[in-house]
Amino acid sequence: MNKIKIVLLSLFSFCQVAIALAQTEIPLKDILEKTAKHYQTYPAEKLHLHFDKPYYAVGDTIWFKAYVALEQHVPSPLSKVLHVEFINSKDSLVESLKLPIKNSVAQGSLVLNYLNYKQGNYRIRAYTKWMLNQNQAYLFSKNIVVGDAINKNLNTNIAYKGTFTDKAIKINSRIQFKDDRGMPIINKKVSWEVMADFERVAKGRETTDDKGFVNIEISTSPKVGINRGELFTTVEINSITNLKASFPLKTALLEHDIQFFPEGGELIDGIPTQVAFKAIKSDGLGIHSKGVILDESGKEIAQFTSQHLGMGVFTFVPELNKKYQAKVTFADGNQKTIPLPEVKAEGMRIALKTIDDNLVLKIYANQKYVDKNLNKTFYIIAKSAGVVYYAAQSNLKSTVFTGQIAKDKFPTGILQVTLISSTGEPLSERIIF
Structure with missing residues (x-):
C-alpha cells in the first residue's frame, strides 16, 4: 500500500507550496486559495x-x-x-x-x-x-x-403507533402522566376524546398503571381527517381536581423511518464499505431496529442491529449491476423495506477512524477507476469551522492508500475531510469529531 505524503499548511503559507502537475490538473495552491476565498466571501x-x-x-x-x-x-x-x-x-x-x-x-x-x-x-x-x-x-x-396555566403540575409523554387501511384508521397512543416532581400518576381514571374538524370522532375512559402509563386505542373511518385532529385527556386526581392535557394527532400515522449513510457518501463497485444507519419514530426519536441486506435475487448479503438510539453500522462489498435493499424490523414489530443507493461503476472514497492519538485515513479506489486515472494526483483537504488545517497530495498508483495525522494538530470540534480529484472535483467527504 502507498503512503500518503501529508503536507502541513497554514492558511497563510499554502501559496508557497510548489507542485509539478500536468496542465489539466489544478495545483493544490489554487484549490486552497479558492477554499479560503469562498469562506471569506460567504462566511456562515x-x-x-x-x-x-x-x-x-x-x-x-x-x-x-x-x-x-x-x-x-x-x-x-x-x-x-x-x-x-x-x-x-x-x-x-x-x-x-x-x-x-x-x-x-x-x-x-x-x-x-x-x-x-x-x-x-x-x-x-x-x-x-x-x-x-x-x-x-x-x-x-x-x-x-x-x-396549561392551571395544570402546571402535569407532565406528559406520548408515543403513537398507527395503521391505515382502506377500511379503518387505528391509532394506539401510549401516554405517561407525571406530576410536577416527576413522579408517575398511578391508578387514576383518565377520560379522553378525539376531536377532528370540530366533531368528536372517538371517546373512552382508561386507568393509569403502576408507572403512570395509559393505552388509548382510537379507531375511526378513513374519511375522518385524523391528521387534523387532537386527543384531549382529563386525569381525575380526586373529587375536586382534574388535570387536562391535549395531543395533536398530526404525526400519529407517520411511519417509522430509517436512513442509510455509506461512508464517504457512495457505494462503489468492489470497495468494502461501512454503512451507518439511523432509525427514528414518527416523533423524531430513535427506535431500536434490526434487519438484513438483500440483493435483487433475495440473497442475504449482510445483517445489522442498532446499538444506541436507533443508530448502528454494518459493512459489505457492493457489486455493480446489483440492487440492494434493507428489510427492517423495528422494536414495536413494524416492518419496512428500504432500497439502498445505487452502486457506482467506478470511483474513490475516503474512510477515517481514530487510533490512539492519531487520525488514520484510508483512501479506496476500485480497479476500473485506477486504470482510468493511473498516476493522476488527488488531494485531501481537512478543515474545521471553515479554516484549512491540513492538505495532502499523492499520485494514484494502487487501490488502497493510507496515512495518519496527529489529532493534536486539529482544534476540538467537527472536522470535515474532503477527497478531491486532480481537476478539483470533490469525490468523497467524511465528517468526524
Missing part, C-alpha cells in the same frame, strides 16, 4: 438562543438571549436584525419578532398570552437574513413545551 453565521427555563405555561413570559457568531466562534459583524418565529404543532406561525443585534447579541421576550397560546408543543425558529443564504439546517430551531 451561527446562532444560539439561551432561555431562562426549559418549560413554560400559558400566561408565562419567555425571556431569551441570542448570540450570533461566525464559524470560527468569533462575533459576527454581518447581521443587525434577528428574526424569531413561534410555530405551533400544526406548523402554523403564531407570532414573530424582529430584534436588533448589538455587538453580536440580541435580547427579547414573548408573553404566552391566553388568546394565541394553549397547552401543547411549540417550535422556536430564529435566523438572520444572511443565514437564509445557507441550508435550512443552519437556522436555529428548538422545541418547547407549554403547559
Whole structure:
C-alpha cells in the first residue's frame, strides 16, 4: 500500500507550496486559495438562543438571549436584525419578532398570552437574513413545551403507533402522566376524546398503571381527517381536581423511518464499505431496529442491529449491476423495506477512524477507476469551522492508500475531510469529531 505524503499548511503559507502537475490538473495552491476565498466571501453565521427555563405555561413570559457568531466562534459583524418565529404543532406561525443585534447579541421576550397560546408543543425558529443564504439546517430551531396555566403540575409523554387501511384508521397512543416532581400518576381514571374538524370522532375512559402509563386505542373511518385532529385527556386526581392535557394527532400515522449513510457518501463497485444507519419514530426519536441486506435475487448479503438510539453500522462489498435493499424490523414489530443507493461503476472514497492519538485515513479506489486515472494526483483537504488545517497530495498508483495525522494538530470540534480529484472535483467527504 502507498503512503500518503501529508503536507502541513497554514492558511497563510499554502501559496508557497510548489507542485509539478500536468496542465489539466489544478495545483493544490489554487484549490486552497479558492477554499479560503469562498469562506471569506460567504462566511456562515451561527446562532444560539439561551432561555431562562426549559418549560413554560400559558400566561408565562419567555425571556431569551441570542448570540450570533461566525464559524470560527468569533462575533459576527454581518447581521443587525434577528428574526424569531413561534410555530405551533400544526406548523402554523403564531407570532414573530424582529430584534436588533448589538455587538453580536440580541435580547427579547414573548408573553404566552391566553388568546394565541394553549397547552401543547411549540417550535422556536430564529435566523438572520444572511443565514437564509445557507441550508435550512443552519437556522436555529428548538422545541418547547407549554403547559396549561392551571395544570402546571402535569407532565406528559406520548408515543403513537398507527395503521391505515382502506377500511379503518387505528391509532394506539401510549401516554405517561407525571406530576410536577416527576413522579408517575398511578391508578387514576383518565377520560379522553378525539376531536377532528370540530366533531368528536372517538371517546373512552382508561386507568393509569403502576408507572403512570395509559393505552388509548382510537379507531375511526378513513374519511375522518385524523391528521387534523387532537386527543384531549382529563386525569381525575380526586373529587375536586382534574388535570387536562391535549395531543395533536398530526404525526400519529407517520411511519417509522430509517436512513442509510455509506461512508464517504457512495457505494462503489468492489470497495468494502461501512454503512451507518439511523432509525427514528414518527416523533423524531430513535427506535431500536434490526434487519438484513438483500440483493435483487433475495440473497442475504449482510445483517445489522442498532446499538444506541436507533443508530448502528454494518459493512459489505457492493457489486455493480446489483440492487440492494434493507428489510427492517423495528422494536414495536413494524416492518419496512428500504432500497439502498445505487452502486457506482467506478470511483474513490475516503474512510477515517481514530487510533490512539492519531487520525488514520484510508483512501479506496476500485480497479476500473485506477486504470482510468493511473498516476493522476488527488488531494485531501481537512478543515474545521471553515479554516484549512491540513492538505495532502499523492499520485494514484494502487487501490488502497493510507496515512495518519496527529489529532493534536486539529482544534476540538467537527472536522470535515474532503477527497478531491486532480481537476478539483470533490469525490468523497467524511465528517468526524
